[in-house]
Amino acid sequence: MNKLNLFFLLLIFNIPIYAIDKNPINLDNAEQEARYQKLTNELRCVVCQNQSVADSNAELAQDVRNLVRNQISEGQTNEQISAFLVQRYGDFVLYNPPLTEKTYILWLGPFILMLFAFIILMFFIRRQTKAKSVALTDAERDKLNQALGK
Known part of the structure; x- marks a missing residue:
């Protein structure tokens, strides 16, 4: 070997x-x-x-x-x-x-980070739902229907 x-x-x-x-x-x-x-x-x-x-x-x-x-x-x-x-x-x-003043960040840090991530996620979800859809013109709608075979 x-x-x-x-x-x-x-x-x-x-x-x-x-x-x-x-x-x-x-x-x-x-x-x-x-x-x-x-x-x-x-x-x-x-x-x-x-x-x-x-x-x-x-x-x-x-x-x-x-x-x-x-x-x-x-x-x-x-x-x-x-x-x-x-x-x-x-x-x-x-x-x-033990949970003391010195160790609060050790015990509570992960929960604070998860809460912060949840707030950011909710912000982006709300922003996406508030986005306005753009209306298609008749010519664009015709092209789309042709592409889809309708």
């Missing part, structure tokens, strides 16, 4: 690469492990910006995974861990930020 075929084969069958946890210490029980998995999937990597902390290979994501693991083993609740990370990195670290 030549290199070009191998390249196309890799393009066709691309395999997603997942983050490798460099500190694979297991937690005490399955409940803590489930909490860890849930939290790391709900937190956004502030370096990658479009990956969860669980999927990111960035060093900061590894640090956040370690921090979450340590705080879970210390007995912190999910809310306490999230609040600590929001205090440290801001609301951006959450995939679902």
Whole structure:
């Protein structure tokens, strides 16, 4: 198999690469492990910006995974861990930020854009319905009837 075929084969069958946890210490029980998995999937990597902390290979994501693991083993609740990370990195670290003064545009922006698009659409529809039709002269009407075979 030549290199070009191998390249196309890799393009066709691309395999997603997942983050490798460099500190694979297991937690005490399955409940803590489930909490860890849930939290790391709900937190956004502030370096990658479009990956969860669980999927990111960035060093900061590894640090956040370690921090979450340590705080879970210390007995912190999910809310306490999230609040600590929001205090440290801001609301951006959450995939679902709370509705606050800072995040109004995130939550209401799509609805405002849809309303604006609807108003523009209604404007163009009304403009089209108000357009006056031009009356044909007798000669033009005769030509049209001939073209249509009437």
